Amino acid sequence: MSEIRLVALDLDGTVFNDEKQISPRxxxxxxxxxDKGVDVLPATGRTVDGxxxxxxEIPGVRYALTSNGASVVDLQTGERLVSLTFDPAMAEKAFDVVQPFGGLLSVFIHGVSYTAVSPTGDGLEVVxxxxxxxxxTTRNMVPDMHRMMEEHPTEIEKFSILYATEAQRDAAWQAVAAACPTLExxxxxxxxMxxxxxxxxxxxxxxALARHLGLAPAQVMAVGDSGNDRTMVQLAGLGVAMGNATEDIRRVADAITADNNHDGVAEAIEKYVL
Structure with a gap:
């Protein structure tokens, strides 16, 4: 097996335990x-601000993959090494499809999360x-989301929506898949969703980051637990599923480690990198 030089770690359910802490191990x-010279980066659905x-603040962390891969940032220079945003017309269409289903909608624009002000409260009951x-601490409230998108048409990275029920989420999912079948x-x-x-x-x-760094896929390890981690677990030379991973992630992984409350990330790094 090639020596691992790049390690991508999902955050929620992977690096962080259920108390949202990184364990000492x-x-x-x-x-x-x-310290060994391996680049370790967060690979998250969050914005870079989030x-x-x-x-x-771990010394040596230089890169961050955010918004599910729509943006990769060099944290030292601020340079965006990867920027894969929506076509403006496609973003507007997706917005029009999801809006009738309600839910707590955030739009990620150039590394920042925006949520429309709601007359019925902050919507956090679904979180x-x-x-x-x-x-x-990370959401920025705006009075008119549609206008916000129109003002930043080429910088829209991701839509993130939380629903009150699985049935509500599934209905919205089916509507988006039908109206915009090419979207991820x-x-x-x-x-x-x-x-x-x-x-x-x-x-x-x-x-894309691996290519920028001159690395082959075989030199990359990715660790994750849920649906938005699937492609990185598949494409990395060594894809690792957490012990708490969903079944679809476990199926595509090369290895399975312990869960996020029992140092699964540490176990994977110790076994395959150190």
Missing amino acids: TLKAIRAAL VPRQFL PANLREYFR IASSIERN EINAPGVSKGPGLM
Whole structure:
């Protein structure tokens, strides 16, 4: 097996335990990989502004793959190494399809999450309890989302919607798939739907970064647990599913590690990188 030189780690359900903390063992393993000269990066559906400081402040973390692969940023220089945004007309069509289904809709624009002001409250009742603080601190409220999109037509990275029920989410999913069949639709947490431009997901974004760094797929390891991790687990030379991963991720993985509450990321790094 080729020596691993790049490690992409999903955050929620992977690096972070259920209390949204990085365990001491996992932090030690990440630091050891970085000290060895291996690039370790967050690979997340979050915006770059939403990546927790406790990961970004680990010395040596240079890159961040965000918005499900729509953006890869060099954290040292601020340069966007990968930018895979929506065609403006396609973004508008997707917005028009999802809007009637309600839910808590966020649009990721140039690394920032925007949510329309609602007359009925902040909408956080649909957000899992362990993510509410993240939503409170990273969302930017705007009075008119459609206007916001019109003002930034070429910078739209992702739609992220949380629904009150699985049935509501599934109905919206089916509507988007029917009206916009080329869009990438995934889920990362319960009752959530994430929409990216055609062909945009974590896997292609990660492979674009690998090419930028002069690395072959065999030199890349990716670790994840849910639907929006599938393509990076598939495309990496070594794809690792967490012990708590959904069945579709376990099927495409090359290896399965422990779950996110039992240092699965640390176990994978220790076994395959160190």
